[in-house]
Structures are given as C-alpha cells and as structure tokens.
C-alpha cells in the first residue's frame with residue numbers, strides 16, 4: 001500500500017500498460033518503470049476514485065471518445081525541455097543554416113521558409129527557433145518574408161502552455177539577455193513571476209497536436225529545417241528508423257534534420273549524415 005492508498009501495478013497489469021503505451025505512442029516503458037507509471041497515474045486514478053490499475057486500464061481500453069486516453073498520454077509523456085536546450089544547435093542555425101537560407105531567398109531560389117519543431121513539448125524549442133529567426137531575418141520579415149514554424153506534440157497540456165507563451169521568469173535564464181529584454185514582458189499573476197513572449201515572435205509559430213504514430217500527418221508543406229530532439233530516445237530501433245524516414249520525407253532537398261546530441265549512431269534512408277546527430281537531404 002502506498003501513501004495514496006493505490007497499490008503499485010502487478011507485473012501483469014504493468015505489462016498491459018507497457019504494450020498500450022508502445023502501441024499508442026511508440027514509447028517503450030522499461031521493466032523498471034513501474035514506479036514512474038505509478039507516480040504519473042495515481043493522481044488521476046485518485047480523481048476518478050479508482051484504486052486498481054486493472055480498472056483504470058479497462059477505462060482506457062474502452063474510451064471511445066479518446067479523452068481519457070489523451071489524459072493518459074499527457075501523464076505518461078516526458079516533457080523535459082528548455083529555451084536554447086543543446087545550444088550548439090542554435091549556434092549551427094545562426095552560423096550556417098539561416099545564412100544559407102538567406103542566400104537562397106536573395107537568389108529567388110526559395111520563396112518561403114518552413115521550420116518544424118517536432119515533439120515541441122511546452123514550446124521553448126519552437127520559441128528559441130523563432131527568436132533567432134526574428135533577429136536574423138529582421139529586415140526580410142519587415143518587408144513581408146514568408147517564414148513559419150510548425151510546432152507539434154501529442155501532449156495537449158504541453159501544447160496549451162506552449163500556445164499561451166507564458167513562462168516562469170526563472171526559466172528564462174538560458175535565453176540570451178537581449179531576447180529576454182526585448183521579447184518577454186512580466187505579467188501580473190498571483191501564482192508566479194510569469195513573463196509573456198512578444199506577439200511578433202509568437203506569430204511565427206503554429207502549434208498543433210500530432211502523434212508521430214498516426215497514419216496520416218495533415219502536413220502538406222516541406223521544410224528546410226526539422227528539429228526532432230529528445231523524442232525518439234525511448235522508441236525501439238525499428239520504429240525509430242521508420243519514423244525518422246517518415247520525417248525525412250518532409251524535408252526539402254538540402255533540408256536539415258537535427259536530432260539531439262545524445263541520439264548518435266543512426267543512419268537515415270535518403271539523408272546524408274553531416275555529423276553525429278545532424279543530417280541533410
């Protein structure tokens with residue numbers, strides 16, 4: 001018995017959650033993650049007045065509308081993120097990628113710039129892309145350059161926070177100071193020292209729900225840059241390869257795919273490895 005009165009799942013109950021999570025999201029919960037599952041679900045089970053993992057599983061399995069499943073997805077996904085996380089990638093962006101795109105735009109080889117933060121969590125990755133873009137392309141944007149960032153995630157709670165664009169002041173310390181000063185405005189809040197991101201930066205981003213496992217992605221566009229970092233880490237190798245190939249098909253010729261610094265040693269059909277975690281089409 002635990003403090004909340006809900007017992008840990010039994011081994012066979014845990015196996016059901018393992019395969020459900022893998023089928024629905026692609027995430028593989030290791031055999032040692034029963035406490036993690038427990039930590040993430042017990043509050044919801046308490047709200048529902050359930051004290052058995054078997055009962056909650058039945059509810060998930062029978063959930064036609066998908067609302068409880070979505071709550072489960074929101075609880076089980078790991079959403080750790082931050083502004084300018086793995087800063088090397090943003091350095092690459094302003095030193096190499098954005099200058100190359102500017103060249104193409106100036107030679108009229110490129111009419112619009114499209115970036116994708118795939119697995120964006122609470123939005124800091126997409127806002128970091130947008131902050132750099134708003135500075136780098138300031139002149140072009142003021143004369144109507146078409147630049148948009150798509151940011152997707154399966155976690156709808158994270159997306160709601162992302163869309164709101166309000167962040168605790170202490171989480172802004174990884175941002176360059178000039179961006180903090182220029183683009184974040186403190187707002188009155190009883191709960192926390194919150195800061196609101198500027199409209200000019202937010203307007204570059206569209207946040208949308210997307211599960212990488214869904215059969216059809218409602219995305220017509222092709223991208224010059226896709227950031228998909230710290231997402232496929234817990235997916236098994238075969239699924240990860242298939243999803244990376246699928247992401248690669250959304251890159252324009254010459255487009256960049258950036259994985260996380262720890263995701264090295266992969267080969268992706270149709271892409272050339274620039275180094276460790278960075279690929280080009």
Ligand SMILES: C[S@@+](CC[C@H](N)C(=O)[O-])C[C@H]1O[C@@H](n2cnc3c(N)ncnc32)[C@H](O)[C@@H]1O
Pocket residue numbers: 024025026027077078079080081082085118119120121122125152153154155158210211212213228229230231260
């Ligand atoms: C650790 S966060 C990474 C956030 C950001 N990319 C970064 O590196 O800071 C992983 C994100 O992947 C999302 N995710 C996990 N499985 C997913 C799936 N099947 N479809 C879409 N997003 C998924 C999670 O909801 C979570 O927000």
